[in-house]
Amino acid sequence: MPHIQSGDLVARFYALFEGWGIPWIVPRLIVMLVVVSIIILFISVVAMFLIWWERKISAHIQARFGPMRVGGWHGWAQSIADGVKLLLKEDIIPTRADRPVFILAPMVVFAAALAAYVVIPFGPGLIVEDLNIGILYVIAISSLAVVGIIMAGWSSNNKYAALGALRSAAQAVSYEVPLVISLIGPVLLAGSLSTTKIVEAQRYLWFIVLQPLAFLTYFTCAVAETNRLPFDIPEAESELVAGFHVEYSGMRFAIFFLAEYANMFTVCAIATTVFLGGWRGPLLPPWLWFLLKTFFLLFVMMWLRWTLARVRVDQLMDVAWKVLLPLAFANLGITGLLVWAFS
Amino acid sequence: MWRYLRELWQGFWSIILSMQITLRYLFTRAVTVQYPEEKRQLPVRALTRHVLTVDLDSKELKCTACDMCARICPANCIHLEGEGKGKARRPKWFVIDHNLCMYCNLCVEVCPFDAISMYTGMYELGGFSRTNLVYDMETMHADGFYPTIMTPRSPAGAGVKAPPPAGAGKQTRKA
Numbered sequence: 001m002p003h004i005q006s007g008d009l010v011a012r013f014y015a016l017f018e019g020w021g022i023p024w025i026v027p028r029l030i031v032m033l034v035v036v037s038i039i040i041l042f043i044s045v046v047a048m049f050l051i052w053w054e055r056k057i058s059a060h061i062q063a064r065f066g067p068m069r070v071g072g073w074h075g076w077a078q079s080i081a082d083g084v085k086l087l088l089k090e091d092i093i094p095t096r097a098d099r100p101v102f103i104l105a106p107m108v109v110f111a112a113a114l115a116a117y118v119v120i121p122f123g124p125g126l127i128v129e130d131l132n133i134g135i136l137y138v139i140a141i142s143s144l145a146v147v148g149i150i151m152a153g154w155s156s157n158n159k160y161a162a163l164g165a166l167r168s169a170a171q172a173v174s175y176e177v178p179l180v181i182s183l184i185g186p187v188l189l190a191g192s193l194s195t196t197k198i199v200e201a202q203r204y205l206w207f208i209v210l211q212p213l214a215f216l217t218y219f220t221c222a223v224a225e226t227n228r229l230p231f232d233i234p235e236a237e238s239e240l241v242a243g244f245h246v247e248y249s250g251m252r253f254a255i256f257f258l259a260e261y262a263n264m265f266t267v268c269a270i271a272t273t274v275f276l277g278g279w280r281g282p283l284l285p286p287w288l289w290f291l292l293k294t295f296f297l298l299f300v301m302m303w304l305r306w307t308l309a310r311v312r313v314d315q316l317m318d319v320a321w322k323v324l325l326p327l328a329f330a331n332l333g334i335t336g337l338l339v340w341a342f343s
Numbered sequence: 344m345w346r347y348l349r350e351l352w353q354g355f356w357s358i359i360l361s362m363q364i365t366l367r368y369l370f371t372r373a374v375t376v377q378y379p380e381e382k383r384q385l386p387v388r389a390l391t392r393h394v395l396t397v398d399l400d401s402k403e404l405k406c407t408a409c410d411m412c413a414r415i416c417p418a419n420c421i422h423l424e425g426e427g428k429g430k431a432r433r434p435k436w437f438v439i440d441h442n443l444c445m446y447c448n449l450c451v452e453v454c455p456f457d458a459i460s461m462y463t464g465m466y467e468l469g470g471f472s473r474t475n476l477v478y479d480m481e482t483m484h485a486d487g488f489y490p491t492i493m494t495p496r497s498p499a500g501a502g503v504k505a506p507p508p509a510g511a512g513k514q515t516r517k518a
Contacts, residue, residue, distance in 0.1 A: 059373070308361065
């Protein structure tokens, strides 16, 4: 059951309903609904901001302005206008597509992106549910998105979509391995899989100082996991039009887009939690510190996107298996030895 | 092993260097001109819409309807008819079809009386039909001074105290 900030309030809410003789499931469902609504609202706002921000950064790196018209100040309402446009667009399902799977695919992708938000600690106590297997849970959930992508690619009845989905599956499966192994190092240091405990363990020193190699491998894998440049071959425009979501239009496409940006936020939030000391920081409130660090990592991701060119499929696999995996293993081994030696 | 590590380091370092360059570009000024709000300063002798220049004292058209421009025009876009004899000859009507004009400046160069100019800076030519781009004498009648092909690039004493040295592009246009 969720414990947002004040567990007492939730407990009193449950007790209130118990006193009225209403089945226990009703208040719990209400609380869940409220929490999920808050998270979805948060994801939407963040995704809208990120889309606008990315367009601005990409434009300024290329010495352009980017969106300038909608909403007055530097086109801040551009994402809202785009969202409204996508809502009003025709929802096309290809004639020979696998209808139920086609409709389900964006939902699966978005659900996977949404579920990861359960264990992100935005501040002390500001977490939906402090699972004692938090990191493991995030890793497990983030692999689920591949299922949705394969569903989308398969059901579209389009060779580009199918190829994009296959590539995406290969990429996600390959990069999952070094991603997990690079996360084990900090977990060893913290002695817990719970995200809150990991942040608590970084009271004196951020783990990026002790585990720079793990941070670099994790971040590279995270960029690959979210299918972003330079690892965006699942949706390489020059070869695959748009990859697995070629046939999607309107709101279904928007959900894919939303899930992509939600995933970006998740991986950066996990990086902040595990390596950058989570919500810890002087002067400013904890949640602001957390958001600042996360948005800095997101900025680095965008920065990287507009710096590097897309890699080939074989280069992609090379980087995963020949570079990141050995480095992650070396880091894990050295960390393990040191932890064993000093304890 | 060492080669592997060295290549790894080189790859990493090259990414850092390239990110430095993109970061520098992030903070350079955008080259975009926000067109309807801000407009670029055209060169003085940019070839734009025609104007029929006037004699500044008498405010009359310099054109004598000699038909030279119409005859040299490769696109055949100038049509005019004169009236009157000798020195009193003036155009009755004068039409330039800007659907056809290719801005070659030949009509200006051939004009013996300096009566037509393309140095007007009027480049926003748009219309909802093709006839909107056919300009008649009234539209092209100059309302004041326009630089022509005979105007010196840096006029000595034309309102400017010290003529800019080799500042051909600096000359301000009176319009």
